[in-house]
Amino acid sequence: MSALSFDSVTIRLGRRDILSAASFAVREGEFVGMLGANGAGKTTLMRAALGLVPVAGGAIRVLGAPATRGNPAIGYMPQNRGAMAGLRLTGWDVVASAAVGRRFGFAPLDRAARREIDWALDEVGARDLARRSIGELSGGERQRVLLSQALLGRPRLLLLDEPLISLDPAHQKSVVEIARRVCDDLKAAIVFSAHELNPLVNVIDRVLYLGAGSAVLGPVDEVVTGPVLSRLYGAEIEVVRVRDRWFVMAGDVEVEREAHRHDGRHGPAHEHDHGDAHA
Amino acid sequence: MLDYDFMRTAFVASGVAAVLAGVVGYFLVLRGQTFAGHALSHVGFTGATGALLFGLSPLAGLVGFTLVAGIGMGLFGEKLAERDVAIGMMLSLALGLGLLFLHFYTAAATQAAALLFGNVLGVDSSALLALVALAAVSLGALVSIGRPLVFASLQPELAEARGVPLRFVSAAFLAIVAVTVAECAQIVGVLLVFTLMVGPAAAAMNLTRRLWLGIAASAALALAEAWGGLTLAYNTDWPTSFWITALSGLVFFGATAARRLGEAM
Ligand SMILES: Nc1ncnc2c1ncn2[C@@H]1O[C@H](COP(=O)(O)OP(=O)(O)O)[C@@H](O)[C@H]1O
Numbered sequence: 216m217s218a219l220s221f222d223s224v225t226i227r228l229g230r231r232d233i234l235s236a237a238s239f240a241v242r243e244g245e246f247v248g249m250l251g252a253n254g255a256g257k258t259t260l261m262r263a264a265l266g267l268v269p270v271a272g273g274a275i276r277v278l279g280a281p282a283t284r285g286n287p288a289i290g291y292m293p294q295n296r297g298a299m300a301g302l303r304l305t306g307w308d309v310v311a312s313a314a315v316g317r318r319f320g321f322a323p324l325d326r327a328a329r330r331e332i333d334w335a336l337d338e339v340g341a342r343d344l345a346r347r348s349i350g351e352l353s354g355g356e357r358q359r360v361l362l363s364q365a366l367l368g369r370p371r372l373l374l375l376d377e378p379l380i381s382l383d384p385a386h387q388k389s390v391v392e393i394a395r396r397v398c399d400d401l402k403a404a405i406v407f408s409a410h411e412l413n414p415l416v417n418v419i420d421r422v423l424y425l426g427a428g429s430a431v432l433g434p435v436d437e438v439v440t441g442p443v444l445s446r447l448y449g450a451e452i453e454v455v456r457v458r459d460r461w462f463v464m465a466g467d468v469e470v471e472r473e474a475h476r477h478d479g480r481h482g483p484a485h486e487h488d489h490g491d492a493h494a
Numbered sequence: 495m496l497d498y499d500f501m502r503t504a505f506v507a508s509g510v511a512a513v514l515a516g517v518v519g520y521f522l523v524l525r526g527q528t529f530a531g532h533a534l535s536h537v538g539f540t541g542a543t544g545a546l547l548f549g550l551s552p553l554a555g556l557v558g559f560t561l562v563a564g565i566g567m568g569l570f571g572e573k574l575a576e577r578d579v580a581i582g583m584m585l586s587l588a589l590g591l592g593l594l595f596l597h598f599y600t601a602a603a604t605q606a607a608a609l610l611f612g613n614v615l616g617v618d619s620s621a622l623l624a625l626v627a628l629a630a631v632s633l634g635a636l637v638s639i640g641r642p643l644v645f646a647s648l649q650p651e652l653a654e655a656r657g658v659p660l661r662f663v664s665a666a667f668l669a670i671v672a673v674t675v676a677e678c679a680q681i682v683g684v685l686l687v688f689t690l691m692v693g694p695a696a697a698a699m700n701l702t703r704r705l706w707l708g709i710a711a712s713a714a715l716a717l718a719e720a721w722g723g724l725t726l727a728y729n730t731d732w733p734t735s736f737w738i739t740a741l742s743g744l745v746f747f748g749a750t751a752a753r754r755l756g757e758a759m
């Protein structure tokens with residue numbers, strides 16, 4: 216049984232096919248880096264696995280069962296839009312609100328729920344950070360606190376949507392390492408989306424590349440190649456490898472960097488963590 | 495002062511409305527929907543004046559109109575509630591319509607002032623009963639949607655993925671806001687609803703970073719402001735609504751200054 220499988224899945228948003236007849240399977244316990252240009256469909260793919268986006272064809276299965284909304288087997292971390300900036304509420308209260316957020320009726324937090332929250336915060340090394348206001352943490356610290364929510368209920372599949380966005384290299388490294396440790400500790404499969412391959416390349420088991428309606432999952436050195444990426448980007452792509460860094464080039468432009476730099480969708484809330492991560 | 499029947503009624507009525515406003519207002523501020531609350535109060539004005547014109551109780555008109563508008567806003571989803579221009583137009587339209595109703599209603603002047611700026615000393619015992627019952631139902635409803643409401647307010651995408659029915663929660667909350675607005679309008683009038691619903695909540699957020707403490711502080715501040723305002727009005731003969739707005743402003747700006755000071759040290 217795979218943690219997440221797409222079987223000939225087509226997803227249509229508006230008139231555009233984000234995915235057309237895409238198939239792949241994420242194994243249990245494996246750490247998959249999901250890459251693709253802006254608008255390639257990374258967020259949409261995760262939302263489809265969560266049962267939030269209908270498929271126009273094919274079948275999505277999560278741990279053998281059809282994708283449904285509110286599946287407790289999936290831990291999810293949505294793409295951060297900076298909505299928490301300035302909020303004066305402790306990280307602990309934010310995580311607690313997620314832990315019991317589904318319960319209607321009078322529902323005080325019991326001992327077990329408190330312990331679970333503390334455990335999740337410990338797992339990402341954010342127990343002390345969670346005592347501070349979520350709004351006054353730096354981007355990297357906040358990301359860690361929010362990441363703990365994905366661990367609540369000890370899910371077997373984690374979908375983490377761009378946890379590295381606008382973090383500086385040091386924070387990127389710590390978030391990636393935490394994700395790797397969680398993957399090993401919980402024996403959970405992780406799909407971790409990102410703009411750039413380099414922060415992930417040394418820790419992931421396999422890579423899932425999206426583009427032009429298809430998805431290709433495989434080992435990094437089989438997927439991140441000129442021919443495969445040229446097909447996904449719909450342009451002539453050359454992959455240059457310098458020691459352990461990878462550069463995906465279209466002509467003399469580095470595509471992943473360019474995509475990131477021009478990402479204006481996050482508006483003023485798109486904050487940077489201790490200096491400019493993209494300089 | 496509590497020897498007078500109308501004063502006792504006023505204390506109970508304003509106390510009940512204030513506690514409800516403090517609690518509901520906290521969520522309103524947390525969700526960034528204060529403007530929607532403001533708009534609902536104007537819609538309430540239309541309802542109240544319309545009710546007067548047709549010989550009904552203004553409270554019934556207030557509650558009826560705000561409820562329908564609140565649930566409508568909630569069902570149209572977050573997008574409508576965020577559309578400032580649409581809401582702004584709607585509330586001007588509502589006020590204009592309310593003005594037209596008043597134009598046809600003969601005893602207009604005193605009623606208009608009471609609706610716009612409140613008349614807590616004029617609350618009679620049947621209105622008091624209605625206020626208490628509505629507040630109890632609203633607080634009960636709020637407690638029962640409390641957890642999903644906090645979750646959906648802080649992290650809507652995650653809440654949706656976890657299976658929280660966002661639209662239901664949003665509509666139920668705005669229905670509760672609608673009742674709260676109607677209650678506050680009885681005390682401080684439709685134009686000053688903000689003073690009880692937003693002032694104490696925003697002040698409480700400056701004072702604490704804990705969720706439940708913040709809600710409790712917001713309710714306590716609203717209650718203190720309402721009762722303080724009544725007491726001051728009794729002793730000075732100035733309008734109650736003036737004193738409540740004055741206290742609310744003082745508490746809010748004081749709490750903001752206290753937080754700034756705390757952060758600077
Ligand atoms: N609700 C929607 N209706 C139509 N198009 C959408 C909708 N949501 C996203 N899209 C489009 O789908 C594409 C994929 O978006 P997304 O999954 O967010 O990409 P990524 O996360 O890889 O940047 C984009 O072109 C986006 O504009």
Ligand SMILES: [Mg+2]
Pocket residue numbers: 257258259294376377
């Ligand atoms: Mg995305």
